Amino acid sequence: MTKRIAHQPREIADCVGAYLQEGDLDGITSMFHPDCHIFFPPEEPPFVGIEGARATFEGFLALRPEIKSEVFSEVIVGDIALIRANWSVIAPDGSVMAEGQSTEVAKKLENGGWGYLIDCPNGLPNLT
Numbered sequence: 845m846t847k848r849i850a851h852q853p854r855e856i857a858d859c860v861g862a863y864l865q866e867g868d869l870d871g872i873t874s875m876f877h878p879d880c881h882i883f884f885p886p887e888e889p890p891f892v893g894i895e896g897a898r899a900t901f902e903g904f905l906a907l908r909p910e911i912k913s914e915v916f917s918e919v920i921v922g923d924i925a926l927i928r929a930n931w932s933v934i935a936p937d938g939s940v941m942a943e944g945q946s947t948e949v950a951k952k953l954e955n956g957g958w959g960y961l962i963d964c965p966n967g968l969p970n971l972t
Contacts (some may be wrong), residue, residue, distance in 0.1 A: 849957030850875065853925035853950040854915040856958055860901075861911030869905055873897045877951045877961040886969040909941055910934040923952035924961075931965065 848859040848871065856875050863871030873894050876882075882891040882900050891900050910933070917928035927950060932943035949962035 847871075848875075849955055850950075850959070851957060852918070853920060853927050853948075853958045854918050854929075856927075856948075856950060856960060857911060857913035857915070857929060857931065861913070864901065864904060864911060865908055867905050867908055869898060869902060872901045874955075875959050876963070877953060877959045880960055880963065882960075882963040882965075883969045884963070884965050886964060886966050890969075904933075907935060907941075909936065913946075925950040925958065 846862075846866075848862060850856040850859050860872055860875050863875070876894060876897040878894055880893060880897060882896055884891065884900060891897065911931065912934060913929045913931045915927055915929040917926070919926045927946070927948045929946050929948070930943075931946055933941040935941050944966040946966070947964045947968055948960050950958045951961040953959045
């Protein structure tokens with residue numbers, strides 16, 4: 845399997861998508877910070893850490909869908925970045941399985957690349 849590094853925060857989703865196409869769950873989770881929180885769906889408690897990232901993506905592996913991500917905003921301050929994107933998950937038959945507008949916080953990883961620290965694929969969770 846190819847080892848990918850997101851050299852810019854906007855490249856993370858493309859790396860995740862490539863790993864998903866290859867069925868490489870370890871590759872997908874390498875694009876997440878060890879302390880990540882994934883708010884998917886936003887009204888549920890977050891998935892936390894690398895195990896949370898595994899749980900989020902393992903159900904998609906058999907399907908090997910395509911992820912399309914169009915980053916329209918990226919702000920980088922030191923080793924933290926804020927990213928906004930429109931995204932869709934496309935099934936092998938071409939149908940749209942899911943789509944949304946994400947807000948993510950990325951952080952530099954030990955390997956020098958970027959990974960998701962806070963991932964909100966369907967928007968931010970509401971205060972409770």
